[in-house]
Amino acid sequence: MDQRTDLSEFLRSRRARLRPEDVGLSPHGGRRRVPGLRREELAQLAGVSVAYYTRLEQGHGQNVSATVLEAIARALRLTQAEREHLAHLTKPVHRRSRASSRPQRVRPSLQWLIDSMEGVPVVVLGRRLDIIAWNRLGCAMFGDFAAMPAEQRNLAWQVFLVPDAHELYDNWEGKAADVVASLRLDAGLWPDDPRLASLIGELSVKSEEFRRLWASHDVRDKGHGVKDLHHPVAGRLTLAYETLRLPSDPDQVLLAYHAEPGSPSAESLRLLASWTATPAEP
Known part of the structure; x- marks a missing residue:
C-alpha cells in the first residue's frame, strides 16, 4: 500500500465533505469546480501557507510537525479516530513492518x-x-x-x-x-x-x-x-x-x-x- 497516496486521498476526501458555510466562510466565491473547501480556504483556516498545505495534500507528510497536524485536524473537523489515522499516515512507512508479520495468539x-x-x-x-x-x-x-x-x-x-x-x-x-x-x-x-x-x-x-x-x-x-x-x-x-x-x-x-x-x-x-x-x- 502506498502511504503517500493514502495520505493525499484521505486529506482530499475530508476537505471535500466540508462546505464553506460549515466553517464560517461565505459560500459565494466564484464557481466551484469541485465539492467542498478549496485548498486555499483550508490553508487559511489552519493558519498555514497554501503551498505548505498543497505539499502535504500531495502526500509529503513525513516532516510535518504535530502543531501543524493539529491545526489541520481542527480545520477539517476530524474525529479522534481520524486524527489518529492522519498521524499514522504521516509517520515513516516501515516503523512496524516486522511486528505486523508475527502471528497473533491470545493468552x-x-x-x-x-x-x-x-x-x-x-x-x-x-x-x-x-x-x-x-x-x-x-x-x-x-x-x-x-x-x-x-x-x-x-x-x-x-x-x-x-x-x-x-x-x-x-x-x-x-x-x-x-x-x-x-x-x-x-x-x-x-x-x-x-x-x-x-x-x-x-x-x-x-x-x-x-x-x-x-x-x-x-x-x-x-x-x-x-x-x-x-x-x-x-x-x-x-x-x-x-x-x-x-x-x-x-x-x-x-x-x-x-x-x-x-x-x-x-x-x-x-x-x-x-x-x-x-x-x-x-
Missing part, C-alpha cells in the same frame, strides 16, 4: 475467560480484523470459525464474501461501512503488511460494495452500540456490543454481544446457549 488465560462466558457470544479480533479467538456461543452466532480456513477467519472477509452475512445483519450496509472504516485504521497502522494488502486486494476484486466503501476513506474505531440480527436458529435478536482493547496487547480487542436482561432477545440468546451446550447425537 491461554484469556481463552479460559471467554470460554467461561457461556451466555455471551465473544470473539477476539487482531490486526486486519482477523478473528483469532472465540467461545462456543460466538461460533453459534457468527459461524464455525474452527472449521474455516485461516484466511476466512476475518471479520471483513465474513461480512463481504459470505452470503449469509446479508441475512444475519438487519442493517448489513451499516455493518459493512463500520468494518471498512475500521480496516482503514489498520491500513494506516500497518501500511506494509503483505497479508493486509492481500486481503484488501481480494475484497476489492470480489466485492463492488467493498470497493465503493474503501474509496470513501472513512475511518472509525471499534466502539459500542446495538445490532439487530436475524439468526437462523435464534430468530431476531437485538444485542448490544462492547469492544474492549486489551491493555497488554492493544492490537487485540475483545468483542462481546449481550442482550438487555429480561428481554425477548435475552431469552433467545439463553436458548441458543443451551442448544450449543447440548452434545450432538452420535
Whole structure:
C-alpha cells in the first residue's frame, strides 16, 4: 500500500465533505469546480501557507510537525479516530513492518475467560480484523470459525464474501461501512503488511460494495452500540456490543454481544446457549 497516496486521498476526501458555510466562510466565491473547501480556504483556516498545505495534500507528510497536524485536524473537523489515522499516515512507512508479520495468539488465560462466558457470544479480533479467538456461543452466532480456513477467519472477509452475512445483519450496509472504516485504521497502522494488502486486494476484486466503501476513506474505531440480527436458529435478536482493547496487547480487542436482561432477545440468546451446550447425537 502506498502511504503517500493514502495520505493525499484521505486529506482530499475530508476537505471535500466540508462546505464553506460549515466553517464560517461565505459560500459565494466564484464557481466551484469541485465539492467542498478549496485548498486555499483550508490553508487559511489552519493558519498555514497554501503551498505548505498543497505539499502535504500531495502526500509529503513525513516532516510535518504535530502543531501543524493539529491545526489541520481542527480545520477539517476530524474525529479522534481520524486524527489518529492522519498521524499514522504521516509517520515513516516501515516503523512496524516486522511486528505486523508475527502471528497473533491470545493468552491461554484469556481463552479460559471467554470460554467461561457461556451466555455471551465473544470473539477476539487482531490486526486486519482477523478473528483469532472465540467461545462456543460466538461460533453459534457468527459461524464455525474452527472449521474455516485461516484466511476466512476475518471479520471483513465474513461480512463481504459470505452470503449469509446479508441475512444475519438487519442493517448489513451499516455493518459493512463500520468494518471498512475500521480496516482503514489498520491500513494506516500497518501500511506494509503483505497479508493486509492481500486481503484488501481480494475484497476489492470480489466485492463492488467493498470497493465503493474503501474509496470513501472513512475511518472509525471499534466502539459500542446495538445490532439487530436475524439468526437462523435464534430468530431476531437485538444485542448490544462492547469492544474492549486489551491493555497488554492493544492490537487485540475483545468483542462481546449481550442482550438487555429480561428481554425477548435475552431469552433467545439463553436458548441458543443451551442448544450449543447440548452434545450432538452420535
